[in-house]
Amino acid sequence: MAKILGGITTSHIPAVGNAIQKELYDDPYWKPFFDGYPKVHQWIKDNKPDYCINIYNDHGLGFFLDRMPTFAIGCANEYRNEDEGWGLPALDPFPGAPELSWHIAESMVADHFDLTTCQELAVDHGFVVPMQLFWPGAPHHPDMPKTVPISANTVQHPIPTLARALDFGKALGKALQSFPEDATVVILGTGGLSHQLDGARAGFINKEFDQYCLDNIVSNPEELTKITRMELVEKAGAQGTEFLMWMMMRGALGDNINEITRNYHIPISNTAAGTLLLECAA
Amino acid sequence: MHDMPGYDYHIDIPGTTIFDGKMAMKGYALNKMCYDFNKAENREGFKADEEGWMEKYGLNEGQKQAIRDRNVLGLISEGGNIYYLAKFAGIFGLSVQDVGGLQTGKSTDEFKEYLASQA
Structure with missing residues (x-):
């Protein structure tokens, strides 16, 4: 049976990919951000997960408005990174784990989470930047795990509720634990924290709300399910x-977890950047 | 698509457009053109003939004018979604801070200062 080691969150801002390419790790603007990752690198080195579930939101590369799945899962041998319109060089493909993808799909649809399955899925910065942050040199890091991408729609309303997102995670955790292979899994939750790119309120950041979310997602995620979607837009910004x-x-990790490291920094690009590493208790 | 009397899924958040089904339908042609800017050949096609390219995608006059004016707030009110519009901005090498400044009447440096002031 597969074992969930823990979960790691990070913002996935496109500018980070650019900063990595230029190796701006000690640049005064970037250092407080990149300083959030050495403890994550150590944890990954100590644990070497076999699989990585990368939960991200597509920003208009893999999906368009012609067909917009609320929840989608990649079920392919590999995932291509492609030009998102800015002409940045694409990374090499990331290795998939289709047998795990289809197991998750079987288990979760049986549990009434009706995922859209994708045999071709181009992955954008939302997927790629966290991989680069956690496994430097990705996808060519020596300990690179095989990956299952899961994307949730935040492009177009209606978006899922916070309660649904947490329950999704719980069903995902159940699916992973029933995977008939003696393997270890880490789960990534990427994006956030507060930011708004569009409109007259562009540039909005909300430190107080982010801190509330960071504290509660560790110890009391159920509390956060009281936040309505419109309240989330209002307090966290449109994006x-x-x-x-x-x-x-978080839903996939269960109740018994330890916080290993946390970082929070304003601003990176237009965003309050947050990183969190939560380990499942043995 | 018209409003459904008696139904309101949203609250009013000043300076914020909720990109819902109504906006997604309104902006479909505009967003499709911008989505296709993912491919370099389409960016080149637009640059070579902006008017012809907009016609090809069926943009309405309001959308065309907002594209001609590089008017980001106008593009949003015409149904543009920021994730697709970012690809349009990319053609001109604009960062999200440039785009933020354009929407808020700030210079890029002023917009960056505003971001940092919230730390």
């Missing part, structure tokens, strides 16, 4: 709704 990915990750 801060990406916090749903964190809720999905």
Whole structure:
């Protein structure tokens, strides 16, 4: 049976990919952000998960408005990174784990989470940047796990509720634990925290709300399910709704967890950047 | 698509457009053009003939004018979604801070200062 080791969250801002490419790790603007990752690197080195479930939101590369799945799962041998319109060089494909993808699909649909399955899925910065942050050199890091991408819609309303996101995670956790292979899994929740790119309120950041979310997602995620979707837009910003990915990750970890490290920094690009590593108790 | 009397799924958040089904239908042609800017050949096609490219995607006059004016707030009110509009902005090498400044009447540096002031 597969074992869930823990979960890691991070913002997935496109500018981070650029900063990695230029190796701006000690640049005064970037250092407080990159300083959040050495403890994550150590944990990954100590634990070497076999599989990684990458929960992210597509931003208009893998999906368009012609067909917009609320929840989608990649079920492919590999996932291509592609030009998102800015002409940045694409990374090499990331290795998939279709047998795990289909097991998750079977288990979760049986549990009434009707996922859209994808045999071709181009992955954007929402998927790629966290991989680069956690496994430097990805996808060519020596300990690179095989990956299952799961994408939730935050492009277009109606988006899922926070309660649904947490329950999704619980069903995902159950699916992983029933995977008939003696393997270890880490779950990523990417995106957030507060930010708004569009409109006259562009640039909005909400430190107090982010701190509330960071504290509660560790110890009391159920509390966060009281937040309505419109309240999430109002308090986290229009794109801060990406916090749903964190809720999905958290649901899969269960009740018994330890916080290993946390980082929070304003601003990176237009965003309050947050990183959290939660380990499941043995 | 018209409003459904008696149903309101949203609250009013000043300076924020909820991109819902109504906006997604309104902006479909505009967003499709911008989505296709993922591919370099489409970015080149637009640059070579902006008017012809907009016609090809069936943009309405309001959307065309907002594209001609590089008017980000106008594009949003015409149904544009920021994730697709970012690809349009990418053609001109604009960062999200540039785009933020354009929407809030700030210079890019002023917009960056505003972001940092919230730390």
